[in-house]
Amino acid sequence: MDLFGTRHLVKAADLTLGAAGCPPTSILTDDSTVLFDYGLHDCGSRLQMVGDLLVYTTHVTHTPKARGAIIVRTNGAVVPIQCRYFRKGNASSNPIKPTWIPFRSTKSREGHLSFSLRLMNDDWLTERNSSTYYLGDLIHIEASVSMINYMPLKLYVDRCVATLRPDNDATPRYNIIDYNGCLLDSVAEDSFSTFVLAPERELDKLRFDLDAFRFEGHSLIFISCSLKAATVNRSDSLNKACTFQKMRSIWTPLEESDVDICACCRLGNCAASREVRFASRGKKGAVLKAGILSEVAVIALLTVTAVIVFCPASKL
Missing domain, CATH: 2.60.40.3210 (Zona pellucida, ZP-N domain)
Incomplete structure (x- = not known):
């Protein structure tokens, strides 16, 4: 007064x-x-x-x-x-002090296949050293697989889901990628999410941009992805990377294909492969799913988790 x-x-x-x-x-x-x-x-x-x-x-x-x-x-x-x-942030009176949680999560199957997710910088050449983003940012995510002593395989992302804790069955959850490689978030009107084609497609890597988002009332999300390595020539509705092109209102594959491998994205129903479980000899609790798509198409499927923190704007 x-x-x-x-x-x-x-x-x-x-x-x-x-x-x-x-x-x-x-x-x-x-x-x-x-x-x-x-x-x-x-x-x-x-x-x-x-x-x-x-x-x-x-x-x-x-x-x-x-x-x-x-x-x-x-x-x-x-x-x-x-x-x-x-402008690229959340107006909030509750300051957030994010605690660093290591992003990379890697598990191996008997020393042959090693899957991982990495946050990348804009140049896609170096790994990002922080998992904190503002709304409006693009999150560059690179999935990769190490194929030591293994026949040539090509990497795909079957499914990605966002949750509030490291449990891909938790609720609430948001399906980012589903139906064996359909980038569902690209359908959202305010999203710029897309699979990214590298100048030279590296079989052991797959990249996609994710338009940053958060759950209402929360600033921390976990993104869990199921990664799959399939035989190189196995490009079909079960092995694909499809983005929705809003300007043309069509689903398009990351790489050209003679058949419409993205058709099931429109239908929201892609046939699932037969699966059988194998226990991992690596970290405790790690489980791989392996399924036979044909006599020569062997896949290994594993869920790895990323942690994203959204930070409010700094107080001035």
């Missing part, structure tokens, strides 16, 4: 917020403070975009009212207020 720093306290009834003239919501008598508790868009505040910032502009108005005295000790005043937030 000592608005002017003169030790003469103003009256709360003489203060209003914004063009709408919102009154104070409470008065804290212990420290002589007046509280205005309103939303950013309330009381006639004005929003502008300035560079990379969202700027909310409002003001507090002091209008002293005559109450029978002939003298006054305060003048009227208008105090401008700006609240600034980075």
Whole structure:
């Protein structure tokens, strides 16, 4: 209430917020403070975009009212207020201090196949050293498999799901990729997610861009993906990487194909392969699924998990 720093306290009834003239919501008598508790868009505040910032502009108005005295000790005043937030971020009063969780998750099957997911920098050449993103960012994800002492195989991503904990069956969950390689998130109107074709397709790697998102009320998500290595010439509805092209309203494969291998993405039903389980000799609890697609098409399927943290804009 000592608005002017003169030790003469103003009256709360003489203060209003914004063009709408919102009154104070409470008065804290212990420290002589007046509280205005309103939303950013309330009381006639004005929003502008300035560079990379969202700027909310409002003001507090002091209008002293005559109450029978002939003298006054305060003048009227208008105090401008700006609240600034980075445009690529979450406006939040709850600061988040993300704890680093190692991103890479790798498991091996008897020393022959080793699957992994990595967060990559924009150049796709180096691994990103942080798993913290702002909404609006593109998350570059590279799946890979190491094929030591193994016949030539080609990597595919069967399924990816986002959850709030490292359990791909947890709820709520959001299917990012499903139906043996259909990038379902690319269908969303506000998404720029897509499979990315490298200048030279490396059989042991598969890349895709994921438009950053989070669950409402949460800033940490886990992304679990089922990775598969199949014989090189096995390109069909079970071994594919398909993106929805919104401009043309069609599903297209990452690489050209003589047949419409993405047809089942439109139908939302792709035939599943026969599966049989093998226990891993690596880390405890790791289980691989292996299925026979044909006499010569052997796959190994494994779920690996990524951890993504979304951080609010810094306070200014």
